[in-house]
Amino acid sequence: MTSKLRELISWELQDNWAFPILEIVIAITILQVMSINSFFRGLNDIAGPFFASMVFVIAISVAIVFGRSFGEGIEKRKFVVLLSYPVSRTKVFVAKYLANLLAIFLIFGSVLFAEGLSMYMFDDVLTLALWGFMFVYLLVVVFFASSLITIISMAVKRFGLSVLIFLIYVLGLEYWLNPIQGNVGTNNPLAYLSLSLGPYGQVDYSYRWFYNRLNIGWFGPSVVTETLFLTALCYFLIGGLVLFLASLFLMKRIDLD
Amino acid sequence: MKLLRIGVILLVVGVSLLVATQLRAKSVMGPLGGGGILGPFLFEPRETIIVLRDSSQQNVTVAVVPAQAWLGTEDPSSGFGGTPQSVSEATPVFNVSGMMNLDRVTFNMPSRGMYYIFVLTSAGKPVDSVNLVVEQDGVAEDLLTISAIILGFGVAIIIVDRVRSLRRSRH
Numbered sequence: 001m002t003s004k005l006r007e008l009i010s011w012e013l014q015d016n017w018a019f020p021i022l023e024i025v026i027a028i029t030i031l032q033v034m035s036i037n038s039f040f041r042g043l044n045d046i047a048g049p050f051f052a053s054m055v056f057v058i059a060i061s062v063a064i065v066f067g068r069s070f071g072e073g074i075e076k077r078k079f080v081v082l083l084s085y086p087v088s089r090t091k092v093f094v095a096k097y098l099a100n101l102l103a104i105f106l107i108f109g110s111v112l113f114a115e116g117l118s119m120y121m122f123d124d125v126l127t128l129a130l131w132g133f134m135f136v137y138l139l140v141v142v143f144f145a146s147s148l149i150t151i152i153s154m155a156v157k158r159f160g161l162s163v164l165i166f167l168i169y170v171l172g173l174e175y176w177l178n179p180i181q182g183n184v185g186t187n188n189p190l191a192y193l194s195l196s197l198g199p200y201g202q203v204d205y206s207y208r209w210f211y212n213r214l215n216i217g218w219f220g221p222s223v224v225t226e227t228l229f230l231t232a233l234c235y236f237l238i239g240g241l242v243l244f245l246a247s248l249f250l251m252k253r254i255d256l257d
Numbered sequence: 258m259k260l261l262r263i264g265v266i267l268l269v270v271g272v273s274l275l276v277a278t279q280l281r282a283k284s285v286m287g288p289l290g291g292g293g294i295l296g297p298f299l300f301e302p303r304e305t306i307i308v309l310r311d312s313s314q315q316n317v318t319v320a321v322v323p324a325q326a327w328l329g330t331e332d333p334s335s336g337f338g339g340t341p342q343s344v345s346e347a348t349p350v351f352n353v354s355g356m357m358n359l360d361r362v363t364f365n366m367p368s369r370g371m372y373y374i375f376v377l378t379s380a381g382k383p384v385d386s387v388n389l390v391v392e393q394d395g396v397a398e399d400l401l402t403i404s405a406i407i408l409g410f411g412v413a414i415i416i417v418d419r420v421r422s423l424r425r426s427r428h
Contacts, residue, residue, distance in 0.1 A: 019262065023269040030273035034400075035280035118400065123371065 004087055008095030015078075016069045016096075017103060025061045025107055032057045033111045038119070041127050043207055046119060047134055050112075051200045054138065057108070058195060059170045062145045063163045065100050070247075071153035071162040079256050093251040097244070101146050108138060126211065133206045137199040137236075144236040145170070145195065147243035154250045170195060186223050192232035199236070205229035260421075264414030271408025278400040307374075308361040308390040314378045317387070318354040319362070322347040324371035344375050354379075 032053040038045040073079050073096070082092050112135060121127040148169070153162040176183055177194040184191045192198045201224045211219040307319060326347040344352075350372065351364040366372070376387045 019265065023265060026266065027269050027273045030270065031277050031280075034274060034277035037281035120371070 005091055005095050008082075008087065008092060009099040012069065012096050012099040013103060016065065016100065021064060021068070022103075022107075025065070025104070028060060029057050029107055029111045033115050034118070036115065041119060041121065041130075043130060043204060046121070047130065047200055047203045047207075050115070050134060051196045051203075054108075054141075055170075055174055055195045058142060058145050059167060061104055061107075062142065062149050063166050065104060066146055066149040067153050067159050067163040067166070069096050069100055069153075070150055071157065071159035074154070074157040074254075074256060075159055077256070083256070089251050090248065093248055097146070097150065097247075101143065104146070105139060105142055108142060109135065112138065125214075129210050130203070130207050133203045133210075134199075137202045137206075140202075140233075140236045140240070141195055141199045144240035144243070147240045147247060150247040151243050151250065154247050154254060157254075187225075187228070189228055189231040192224075192228050193235050198232040201228055201232050202236075260414060261418040264411050264418060267407055267411030267414060269411075271404050271406075271411050274400065274404035274407065278404055281400070304363060304365055306361060306363050306390075309356050309358060309376075309387070310390055311388040312356075312358060312376070313385040313387065315357050316354075316379045317356050317384055318352065318375075318377045318379070319356055319389075320344045320349040320353075320375045320377070321351040321364075321366075321372050322349045322375070324373055327373055344377070 033050065036046070036049045036053060038049070073082075079092065083089065112131075116122060116131045119127075121131040149162065149166045152165050153159070156162050156165065174194050174196065177191050177197065186197070192201045204222050205224045205226070205228075208219045208222055208224075211217075309317065309319070322344060327343075350367055351362075353362050356362070374389075376384050376389070378384055
């Protein structure tokens with residue numbers, strides 16, 4: 001990593017994560033995740049409540065952090081100040097994106113680790129695998145949400161408006177795709193575009209696959225088929241990548257004045 | 258300034274964990290089909306209360322056996338059923354029979370570790386469906402201690418930082 005990129009990342013962490021942003025993100029993550037308790041360590045007992053709780057945490061944290069970094073950065077002309085130094089737009093974008101993504105994931109990952117410890121998940125290979133899948137798919141969903149808010153912020157160039165659009169999309173989709181509403185069933189691929197059911201479906205499929213590979217018995221079939229798993233994975237991973245590249249392209253072309 | 262920030266972050270972590278611990282200390286309910294896993298314990302197990310909320314059969318036996326002593330091959334999380342013989346062979350740490358709906362029993366876990374819980378009918382078969390409330394203060398108490406320690410560290414760091422800055426401003 002070049003020294004300029006390191007400097008930009010350090011500046012971004014100091015500026016964007018100043019009091020009380022870091023404290024708010026830590027507090028809501030601990031409150032939502034550490035309050036999950038179960039005496040049974042099966043897939044439905046831990047992964048389901050975890051991703052259901054994380055929707056609110058991801059939506060609020062990512063919206064505040066990335067919306068502030070990109071939307072407010074353009075609105076308050078912080079980008080213009082940064083670009084007055086001999087750094088390229090790509091470097092500024094990558095530094096901002098990387099700093100915020102890593103910081104958010106460090107907080108989420110640490111709290112998930114603490115929850116794993118308190119739920120005794122590192123004791124046997126099955127629960128360890130479950131924790132590992134939860135960790136990996138959490139990273140994927142955070143990457144998707146970060147890329148989504150980034151492109152919205154770059155497109156509308158306003159902090160408040162970008163956060164509003166992002167929250168309406170994410171929480172609206174969550175409400176509409178919730179099987180309880182009855183609009184879509186759990187066997188409908190659309191349901192796996194939700195921030196809670198999507199990663200949970202991926203964990204469900206991967207965990208069952210892992211369990212059945214161990215030859216310790218047969219973990220019964222689930223509603224999550226390969227098609228539904230791939231739908232969720234493609235939406236979050238490839239969708240996130242496309243949105244990230246589109247944001248990078250927009251950064252190069254955007255009029256910052 | 259950095260010290261103050263660290264103190265504030267520790268304070269926030271401590272307070273959040275304290276609140277989260279209060280939230281997670283609630284009763285845990287789980288519909289079981291004959292058996293399940295009982296645990297986990299963070300540090301040391303404490304008093305455990307089991308309430309039989311609703312069972313498809315009456316007069317049931319509730320037994321808790323250490324996971325290591327269980328000789329069965331089936332996975333407890335997928336709703337297996339132990340027999341009275343297999344349960345007694347595994348030397349249960351707790352065994353009570355003749356439980357009716359809304360009965361409650363209290364017992365102490367002897368040591369830290371994983372346990373399997375079985376609910377059997379008087380005929381020795383797994384009950385069709387059962388809703389248990391397992392209340393265990395151990396983990397909550399441990400987390401409460403941890404959050405209080407973190408909170409204490411945060412407050413101490415903030416006080417040290419304020420005292421240092423006061424001293425500096427006097428000089």
